Amino acid sequence: MDRLREMEVFVAILERGSFSAASDKFGLSRAAVSRAVNSLETRLGAQLLARTTRSVRPTDAGVAYLDACRKLLDGITDAESHIAADPANPVGTLTITAPVQLGQLFIAPLVNAYTLRYAEVSVNAVYLDRPTRLLEEGVDIAIRIGHLEDSSTFAVRLGSVRRQTFASPAYLAEYGEPMHPRDLAAHHCVSFTGVSQPHEWMFYENNSKIPVRLQPRLIVNLAPAAISAVQDGVGITQLLSYQAAAEVACGNLVPILRQYEPESTPVNLLHVERRGTSSKIRSFVEFVTETLRGNACLQCASGVTSGGECTQRESHREAARHAETHTQHLQPRSYSSDDSAAIRSSR
Incomplete structure (x- = not known):
């Protein structure tokens, strides 16, 4: 077996999670896959x-070698695609991750449209509520909510969201609206662990933190469960602005305590700089950036309530319109300092 194929087998073992999965990918016997790894290690x-x-996992040496193999194999794939194919029609496999609900509402429709537009690209979309390590986990693009630190990761700013407090109109009619965060001690609360601590919510006043201790009536780990409970009148909850946008637009939820909210949190698209010239990554970044920047749910400025006409149906319609009007000939693009920065993800 040649050296490049051994590298491909090694990468496949870690990306697919087993020797047998790698053997299935290349039509090799398990023994041949084992020999390829033994040859590399020797x-x-x-x-x-x-x-x-x-299970199978990389050693410290394996992590470093995995990165080196991906760089080499990506370079070969990109070189072949530039020679053998029109640069406007990228090829290869693109792995994308995003938070679950953000992905369901806004990313999945664009992924579907992108897949229809670029027939030679296979997309692996993984929606999960934990940070991914792009290099170690073979991720090409990650959509992240959170502040970022310096690193070799390349980011494109898409917008921002806010942590907000919500109640139903019926609940407010029965129990009244809290005017200050400390008033929550006299109210029923629903804690969503994806946004706030179960027994302590954080607010801000005059740039100072106001921690508020709670005894929640209900604790849930899913945003839809919190939304359902609030709509049923169980109590008040905290969510990220985009998570409740549709319910706010319909009048089913009302944002409260607006003047005590924290600053907005950025939403970024991340990829690694070494792949910045990859046609599959460049095409996806260009395909989704304009649409996501135009999404009202992701443009949550200070003092502005998200929602409006932002709904899941609108998101799907916008993705369809974007697929129809997207340019037929992609040109290489240099990102300006307004678009991106070299950063390290804190999540």
Whole structure:
């Protein structure tokens, strides 16, 4: 087996999670896959994989070698695609991650439209509520909510969201509206653990933190469950602005305590700089950026209530319109300092 194929097998083992999955991908026997790994480890003089009967993971040397293999294989793929195909029609596999609800509402429709537009790109879309390590987990693009620090990660700012407090009109009619965060001690509360601590919510006044201790009636780990409970009159909750935008637009939820909200939190699209010239990554960034920047739910400025006409149906319609009008000939693009920065994700 040649060296490049051994590298491809090694990468496939870690990306697919097992030797058998790698053997299925390349039509090789499990023994051949094992020989490929043994050949690499012998040549490098280092153990690359730690194996048990149930799992396989990279050693420290394996993590470094995985990154090197991906760089080399990506470079070969990009070189071949530039020679063999029109740069406006990228090829390859694109792996994308985003938070679950953000992905369901706004990213999935654009991924679907992108997949229809670029037939030679296979997309692996993973929606999960935890930060991913782009290099280690083979992720090309990650949509993140949160503040970022300096690093080799490349970011494109898409917008921002806010942590807000919500109640139903019926609840407010029965119990009254709290005028200050400390008034929540006299109210029923629903804690959503994805946004706030179960027994302590944080507010801000004159740039100072106001921690408010609670005894919630209900604690949930899913935003839709919190929304359902609030609409049913169980109590008051905290959510990210985009999560409740549709219910606010319909009048089912009302934002309260607006003057005590924290500053908005940025939403960014991340990828690694070394892949910045990859046609599949460049095409996806250009495909989604304009639409997401135009999404009212992701443009939550201070003192402005998100919502309006922002609904899941509108998101799907916008993705369809974007697919129809997207340019037929992509040109290489240089990102300005307003668009991006070299940063390290804090999430």
